[in-house]
Amino acid sequence: MDTLLVTGSSGLVGSEVVRFFCGRGLTVHGVDANLRAEFFGEDGDTRWNQHRLEESLDTFAHHELDIRNRDGVLELVEQLQPDAIVHTAAQPSHDRAADIPFADFDTNAVGTLNLLEAIRQHTPESPFVHFSTNKVYGDRPNTLDLVEKETRYDYADPNYENGIDESFPIDQSKHSLFGASKTAADVLVQEYGQYFDMRTCCLRGGCLTGPNHAGVELHGFLSYLIKCNLTETKYTIFGYKGKQVRDNIHALDIARFIECFLQDPRCGEVYNLGGGKGNSTSILEAFERIEQISGTDMIYDYDEEHRPGDHICYYSDLSKMKAHYPEWEITKTLDDIFREIRKNWRSRLEPKVN
Numbered sequence: 313m314d315t316l317l318v319t320g321s322s323g324l325v326g327s328e329v330v331r332f333f334c335g336r337g338l339t340v341h342g343v344d345a346n347l348r349a350e351f352f353g354e355d356g357d358t359r360w361n362q363h364r365l366e367e368s369l370d371t372f373a374h375h376e377l378d379i380r381n382r383d384g385v386l387e388l389v390e391q392l393q394p395d396a397i398v399h400t401a402a403q404p405s406h407d408r409a410a411d412i413p414f415a416d417f418d419t420n421a422v423g424t425l426n427l428l429e430a431i432r433q434h435t436p437e438s439p440f441v442h443f444s445t446n447k448v449y450g451d452r453p454n455t456l457d458l459v460e461k462e463t464r465y466d467y468a469d470p471n472y473e474n475g476i477d478e479s480f481p482i483d484q485s486k487h488s489l490f491g492a493s494k495t496a497a498d499v500l501v502q503e504y505g506q507y508f509d510m511r512t513c514c515l516r517g518g519c520l521t522g523p524n525h526a527g528v529e530l531h532g533f534l535s536y537l538i539k540c541n542l543t544e545t546k547y548t549i550f551g552y553k554g555k556q557v558r559d560n561i562h563a564l565d566i567a568r569f570i571e572c573f574l575q576d577p578r579c580g581e582v583y584n585l586g587g588g589k590g591n592s593t594s595i596l597e598a599f600e601r602i603e604q605i606s607g608t609d610m611i612y613d614y615d616e617e618h619r620p621g622d623h624i625c626y627y628s629d630l631s632k633m634k635a636h637y638p639e640w641e642i643t644k645t646l647d648d649i650f651r652e653i654r655k656n657w658r659s660r661l662e663p664k665v666n
Contacts, residue, residue: 450485505580551618586628
């Protein structure tokens with residue numbers, strides 16, 4: 313494999329994938345139109361990351377292209393003939409989607425279809441890795457029996473001791489419009505794999521995180537939480553007493569799994585991608601962890617109204633990933649993640665913080 317195409321290349325996961333595979337000696341072409349700034353405003357702008365990649369990587373090329381531009385996508389894939397494609401570009405917020413339903417669906421569902429069809433027409437043997445979301449399960453995880461502990465909720469049923477696996481149902485639940493658009497894309501990726509024998513997989517991510525995340529209140533909870541602690545900005549907890557649980561996976565461990573898949577791809581596969589139970593945390597626990605690291609107390613308030621479709625407790629069962637790719641494992645702990653995010657925010661915000 314010599315050439316890789318990465319969509320959303322200026323974002324958290326996309327940029328980590330770019331750096332990882334450039335480090336492996338590949339030529340990497342990035343597709344990004346800074347849509348995060350369109351969706352979230354100035355705080356979501358990722359140009360700084362694009363410029364960092366262009367300045368530091370000799371084998372990286374940036375392409376200013378919106379994946380909603382069907383002709384542009386078809387033309388670029390035909391021109392580049394990439395050996396593999398990693399699709400991270402998305403409208404990523406289930407809150408924001410309700411305000412921009414057309415932009416959300418056109419980006420998440422139609423943009424994915426544009427890529428799949430371009431690959432089918434021009435490079436059908438190239439593996440395609442799609443970043444889906446655990447929101448394809450809607451709020452069905454909230455129907456599971458839970459036990460309330462001092463700082464978190466957890467599963468009461470021992471069948472979910474290791475978290476949610478890929479057999480969990482996706483129907484008859486509230487997904488949010490974001491979850492619906494990502495579910496449409498997820499099913500398309502599976503179908504192109506099954507129907508056309510294309511080597512595709514969906515990675516149903518939990519909280520994908522790392523130091524290069526441009527976290528905002530509507531997306532990127534851990535990055536945004538740590539930024540609030542660093543800048544002594546008020547953080548708002550939305551519902552569930554702050555005991556809602558998420559599992560967090562560092563973007564480097566994501567890139568390492570992608571490498572495993574590209575070396576031994578499968579057709580129409582699905583994996584729940586997260587940090588697993590070991591890297592899970594509630595908001596209250598995240599407060600305590602960052603306070604211990606920084607020595608600064610969190611400033612926060614509480615809104616009893618939870619976000620529509622929000623999970624009370626969700627962490628990924630990684631059994632299938634490890635069974636298919638036993639050489640892969642989580643290497644970045646929660647403490648690693650917290651410290652790296654805080655260090656990166658400090659460097660980006662100086663001299664705004666002490």
